[in-house]
Amino acid sequence: MPGGTAFPHCSGVLVAGDESPHAKAITLSSRKWGQRGDVALLRLSFGRFGDEPALTASDDQLLAWAADDLVTVFGVAVDPVDVRVRRWIEAMPQYGPGHADVVAELRAGLPPTLAVAGSYLDGIGVPACVGAAGRAVTSVIEALDAQVAR
Structure with missing residues (x-):
C-alpha cells in the first residue's frame, strides 16, 4: 500500500469465525516490523480448517475479498502498489486429543x-x-x- 495509507495504530486484527470478513487475520506488517520506504506492508490470511471457499477461490477473488475486508474492518479503500498471493494449503498443524x-x-x-x-x-x-x-x-x-x- 502507499506509505501514507491511514491504517489504525495497531499491528492487526484477528477475525472471529462467525464474522463477515473473509479474512481470518489482517496483519499490518509495517507496524510490526518497521516501515519499508514509502510503502506499507499488509498480510491478509484467508481460510480455516475445513474452509472450502478459501481453498477454491481464484487469486483474483482473494484479492477482491482483501480489498472488501480492508474497507469493512478499517474503513480504508486501498490501491495496492503490489500484491502477491501465496497459498499454504494444509500448512497449519491440526493438533488432536493427547x-x-x-x-x-x-x-x-x-x-x-x-x-x-x-x-x-x-x-x-x-x-x-x-x-x-x-x-x-x-x-x-x-x-x-x-x-x-x-
Whole structure:
C-alpha cells in the first residue's frame, strides 16, 4: 500500500469465525516490523480448517475479498502498489486429543543434548515457535554444560 495509507495504530486484527470478513487475520506488517520506504506492508490470511471457499477461490477473488475486508474492518479503500498471493494449503498443524502427551513422550525419549522445536509441536504463532526454540536451546546448553562439568 502507499506509505501514507491511514491504517489504525495497531499491528492487526484477528477475525472471529462467525464474522463477515473473509479474512481470518489482517496483519499490518509495517507496524510490526518497521516501515519499508514509502510503502506499507499488509498480510491478509484467508481460510480455516475445513474452509472450502478459501481453498477454491481464484487469486483474483482473494484479492477482491482483501480489498472488501480492508474497507469493512478499517474503513480504508486501498490501491495496492503490489500484491502477491501465496497459498499454504494444509500448512497449519491440526493438533488432536493427547497431542501434548505425545510431544512430552517424544521429548522424554531424546538424549539430553538433542532437542526438538517447531510449529508441529508447540504452536503455530511466531511467539510460540520462538519460545519453543529458546527452551530447546537452553536445554541443550544446560546438558552440554553438565557434561563438561563432569
